[in-house]
Amino acid sequence: MxxxxxxxxxxxxxxxxxxxxxxxxxxxxxxxxxxxxxxxxxxxxxxxxxxxxxxxxxxxxxxxxxxxxxxxxxxxxxxxxxxxxxxxxxxxxxxxxxxxxxxxxxxxxxxxxxxVGIQASSEHTSIELVGRDRPGLLSEIFAVLSDLKCNIVAAEVWTHNLRMASVVYITDEDRGGPIDNSDRLANIKHLLRYILVGDRDKRSAKTAISVGVTHTQRRLHQMLYADRDYDRSDAxxxxxxxxxxxxxxxxxxxxxxxxxxxxxxxxxxxxxxxxxxxxxxxxxxxxxxxxxxxxxxxxxxxxxxxxxxxxxxxxxxxxxxxxxxxxxxNTEGVRLELCCEDRVGLLSDVTRIFRENGLSVAQAEVTTRGSQAVNVFYVTDSSGNPVHSRMIEAVRNEIGQAILQVKDETHAKASAEESGSFSLGSLFRSRSEKLLHNLGLIRSSS
Known part of the structure; x- marks a missing residue:
């Protein structure tokens, strides 16, 4: 049938x-x-x-x-x-x-x-990118899009095991709205893939363009899973x-x-x-x-x-x-929040300054609320290590102290004593076992 x-x-x-x-x-x-x-x-x-x-x-x-x-x-x-x-x-x-x-x-x-989560949009075009992560990669991607007269209205970037996955939402810089010219879209894909490939990723770099996308964060999981980031030796x-x-x-x-x-x-x-x-x-x-x-x-x-x-x-x-x-x-590095009036080329300029000062973006979330750009970046040094405070201050001085804020999310976690950790696990197990017993998934010991 x-x-x-x-x-x-x-x-x-x-x-x-x-x-x-x-x-x-x-x-x-x-x-x-x-x-x-x-x-x-x-x-x-x-x-x-x-x-x-x-x-x-x-x-x-x-x-x-x-x-x-x-x-x-x-x-x-x-x-x-x-x-x-x-x-x-x-x-x-x-x-x-x-x-x-x-x-x-x-x-x-x-x-x-x-x-699930697919929301076709008449307001933007979405771009999916997967490739080998390296210092300055995000800056190069945003610079290419800016040169191609694409306005970035939102984006999310994850890195894991030396791989990068990103979903970027763009509109036409001149007229707004999605980009639907097939030749122009093909050129965008070609140039972005050229950036992703570099000299080390000729086989696994991928680009895709559509007018709608699955729930962004679910899609990022799917992209990295398909890229087999989970079993790379880098881990x-x-x-x-x-x-x-x-x-x-x-x-x-x-x-x-x-x-x-x-x-x-x-x-x-x-x-x-x-x-x-x-x-x-x-x-x-x-x-x-x-x-x-x-x-x-x-x-x-x-x-x-x-x-x-x-x-x-x-x-x-x-x-x-x-x-x-x-x-x-898992967020690594220093959290930087950029909040200012949005403009064409803003992300290209900001990430270029990051790169020139030796900062690498481990994770990013870009949003536009009305005329305001509200962006979050987690940055490390080019080797993935913690950033020295003077590097952060140099970047803030160049971009603007008032619009680029440091949000330090690291906080001291009291180390639990051995007995405390054990009792917490026991608490979970006892409650879990009670629930599962009620569901008939485990037998009573009596």
């Missing part, structure tokens, strides 16, 4: 299930003293968990705990969330946005779900002491179990769920607990076809991919 016909039947069936069982979103500010509880229930389909986590992440909410269960045809997720200051969500407008956004996401049809020297990922099979229930422990940071849950989803694993049960500076995540997963992990090679690959997903967004 024709596969497209079967897919259409599946689409219509899922639409009917969603109509008969509309998503339920509740926001509870009374059950917990420390956090707002967001509970989401809906008909189950692949990608549902990622959509919900993506909405909460895009609203800049911090998830301190999560309990996920989705056996059968229904999923139920409970998230403990706080705002960026660590407070409960009391703003009625924010609560309303959570409810509407999550309900809308949970209602997306199967056909839309195949490209050999990384400090893995604070990151533990274990994968084993829970044969009694037919699941594979993933345990992770690492330093907590914003968007950590999105990064891990995104990776599991794009590797075509389904999360059936999960527990996420953040205690102090550490985060613990436990997932019970299967393949989309219902089978657990079947080989040691696959197990090792999943461990490497999850480690990479966590490390890609």
């Amino acid at each position: 024709d596969h497209e016909f079967l897919a259409d039947i599946d689409d219509e069936y899922e639409k009917l299930v969603i109509q008969l069982n509309p998503p339920r979103v509740t926001v509870d500010n009374t059950s917990s003293r420390k956090a707002t509880l967001v509970q989401v229930g809906s008909a189950k389909r692949q990608g549902s968990l990622l959509e919900v986590v993506q909405v909460l992440t895009d609203l800049n909410l911090t998830i301190t705990r999560a309990y996920i269960s989705s056996d059968g045809q229904w999923f139920m997720d409970v998230f403990h969330v706080v705002d960026q200051s660590g407070n409960k969500i009391h703003d009625g407008e924010v609560i309303d946005r959570i409810q509407k956004s999550l309900a809308a996401r949970a209602s997306i049809s199967q056909s839309s779900r195949r490209s 050999a020297g990384e400090d893995r002491s604070k990151l533990v990922v274990n994968v084993e099979n829970c044969t009694e229930k037919g699941y594979s179990m993933v345990n992770m422990r690492c330093d907590d940071r914003p968007k950590l849950l999105f990064d891990t769920v995104c990776t599991l989803t794009d590797m075509e694993y389904v999360v059936f049960h999960a527990t996420v607990i953040v205690e102090g500076p550490e985060a613990y995540q436990e997932y019970y997963i299967r393949h989309v076809d219902g089978s657990p992990i079947s080989s040691e090679g696959e197990r090792q690959r999943l461990v490497l991919c999850l480690e990479a997903a966590i490390r890609r967004r």
Whole structure:
């Protein structure tokens, strides 16, 4: 039977299930003293968990705990969330946005779900770039775009294991709006690839241009995963002491179990769920607990076809991919925030000054709000080491002390005593075991 016909039947069936069982979103500010509880229930389909986590992440909410269960045809997720200051969500407008956004996401049809987060835009053209990272690369990319009369309205850049991935949104400098001339687009691609290739990356440098793009940060994960940044030998020297990922099979229930422990940071849950989803694993049960500076995540997963992990090679690959997903967004270097009136060529000029003063951009987020440019850069020296303060001051003097601010996010973390660390892990395990016992995933010892 024709596969497209079967897919259409599946689409219509899922639409009917969603109509008969509309998503339920509740926001509870009374059950917990420390956090707002967001509970989401809906008909189950692949990608549902990622959509919900993506909405909460895009609203800049911090998830301190999560309990996920989705056996059968229904999923139920409970998230403990706080705002960026660590407070409960009391703003009625924010609560309303959570409810509407999550309900809308949970209602997306199967056909839309195949490209979760794709938002075709009539306002810009998006460019995807992957290549070998090197000092000055971002400066060269922005300079080429400026010379080609492209205005950069937004961009996000990640580097990991000496690889660089970037999604850049551009408009035509003269008339605004997307660039749709095929010859001009081909020339942009050609010149950018020439910059990416340099003299060392003739095979793996990639460029792509489209009028729409998957959720930007999800796309960056996909690009680096496709680039196999997770298994490059460059990772050999990384400090893995604070990151533990274990994968084993829970044969009694037919699941594979993933345990992770690492330093907590914003968007950590999105990064891990995104990776599991794009590797075509389904999360059936999960527990996420953040205690102090550490985060613990436990997932019970299967393949989309219902089978657990079947080989040691696959197990090792999943461990490497999850480690990479966590490390890609780990911010290294000094955080610099640039806020000023936007103008054509601004990013080209700023990153050129970085390069001329020996700074290398490890991560960047470029946004335009009205007429204002609001940009964040994490910079190191050209060897990837911490930057000396005099280098930062030289750059600030050249760009402008008032518009380029240093935001030092490093803060002293009290080293937990051995007994304290053990009791924290025990706390997680006891709560996790209680939840899993209730779900029937482990047996009582009695």
